[in-house]
Amino acid sequence: MTSTGQVHDHGGGVRSIEVPIPDNPLGTTLVYVVDTDRGPVLVDTGWDDPASWDTLVAGLDACGTGVGEVHGVIITHHHPDHHGLSGRVREASGAWLAMHAADTAIVRRARSTEPGRWLAYMTAKLAAAGAPEEHLAPLRAARPRSVPGLAPALPDREIVPGELLDLAGRRLRAIWTPGHTPGHVCLHLEEDHPAQLPGHGRLFSGDHLLPEITPHIGLYEDPDDTTIADPLGDYLDSLERIGRLAPAEVLPAHQHTFTDAPGRVRELLTHHEDRLTGLLALLSEPLTAWQVAERMEWNRPWAQIPYQSRNIAVSEAEAHLRRLVKLGQAEVMTGSEPVTYVAV
Template identity: 70%
Template sequence: MTQVTDHRGGVWSISVPLPGNPLGHTLVHLLETGRGPVLIDTGWDDPASWDALTAGITACGFAVADIHGVLLTHHHPDHHGLSAAVREASGAWIAMHAADAEVVRRTRQARPAAWRAQLAARLAAAGAPEEHLAPLRTARGGELPGQRAAVPDRHIAPGELLDLPGRRLRAVWTPGHTPGHVCLHLEEAHPGRAPGARGDEVGAGFGRLFSGDHLLPGISPHIGVYEGPDEAPADPLGDYLASLERVARLDPAEVLPAHQHPFTDAAGRARALLAHHEARLGGLVRLLAEPLTLWQLTVAMEWNRPWERIPYASRTIAVAEAEAHLRRLMVLGRAAAVPGSNPVTYRAV
């Protein structure tokens, strides 16, 4: 059965299945506006997910054809996957931050063979062993995740008060999990608070925050790297930590995330994640007492399960996470590449 939660005040969440993922589902939020309902994210592109989304929209009292627009917190396929299907069924506009819209366009234009070759080259430069590179070099055909998702036709600008009649929803740019991740702050009195209580007046603790994957109650979101081959290396972890500080200052009365469950004390959760990453950076400095390649560093890091039990695709994602942390250390002057090493090794300084 489709699980729908009425959060009151014209806000619902729809639990959309996420096949084959331990997270289980994506929470797609529906916001009633003066021009019709707007979705925040859409869920994974899968027939069962589509059925759950459409049944959930019906349970909220609307039809899919009524959807006026879609606001995407970021480009990942468990959030953006069904956007094209929603647009086809309703004619809804699709909005996303420009940085993530560029990733979508790049993904749509990519040839799978070229994409795999580029990834294999990055992993080889990281020192990955041949057994990890071989599947990328021998694979044929296929489709990249997200290639069927819609190309956004609107951009979400940082700080923008979105054009949603009858609502006050402001975009908060929170890069890190992806370069264009946005949270959406519903600047309205919380319907579950008594008059005069926290969440009922403008200021700290006001309103509700649709946090996407930026702030989750029990998970530290993945921080990877997304720039194209011709773009300068970014500092995604530095961006994420700064974004956490921004949300901590905002301190909404309640957070409505895209996974797990709603929660309060956004500032406390942000501080816990800041401490988590500071501890992780300190652990990497200790590991880099001796020179290590990026692959060796990844294998040596602590994950949520032993390295030998991490699936193939997740190992590639882990390398990106390790690279994001390594880049942060280099920006801070706490690590550096060893001159002349090939593949490149790094050590603490």
């Protein structure tokens, strides 16, 4: 792999651009530029921010092309550090945007739901999870307003799992890997590795499989849908599928490329197995999702976790609790308010 500043050449007509994420410890999103017979196709685009846009434009220039030449954009999932600049790229180039239907539904919901309704829904969800009044008070007092990232671009193409994407001269197959989001996809480049590394092609893994980070598993629910999802179960199943694929190299959306996908999958499966075992021990007494989140191990003590990050932590705690319920190892206490879980 050769590198020039924020642009890296991975060989075989694939480059990446490090696009900054403002005020975020992740630092950058790796936007991949895939050469095709009809022009460059991007895998993700980066955060919708002026500095990020300038970096993407300069990176495409450094790749010997330009933003106006982009033929298409494949979005691994709807998060703003991946999908944020898609609309601007389409405006500048006329490119198509492709996303899995499950994440397109989330984008459509974000665009159509009034901010006031989101606030009310979030407040009710956190109250049901056992959030204390001091955490709920700012939400109750907040004025409904439009928030950046809540009007993302609507895709105009659907990524169909198992099918080859429309990339002239390339073989890129979509693999549905729900968990991090309901419509997350990985993209399998079914071509020989340019350096002849052993394995089956290369995998654009989005946030599903990262070399040193455990992806967040949260809840993305429709306020009008009462279905109880099991995103952690979906994620673990998706991980095993990617492990069996055994690509020669993984090209993730953050950090750096890596090999031995099956080994990394085993590490993540063990991590979640250990976490579930630890949670089950905690549930020897009845606890809410908030109380569980307070007791879980994070990258810093609970007292140091910022407000918004606590919401994310509670969502992840609830995803793990739902997995234990699905496995028959825990149950929701009937009629509990806030919702309380206990080991069976």
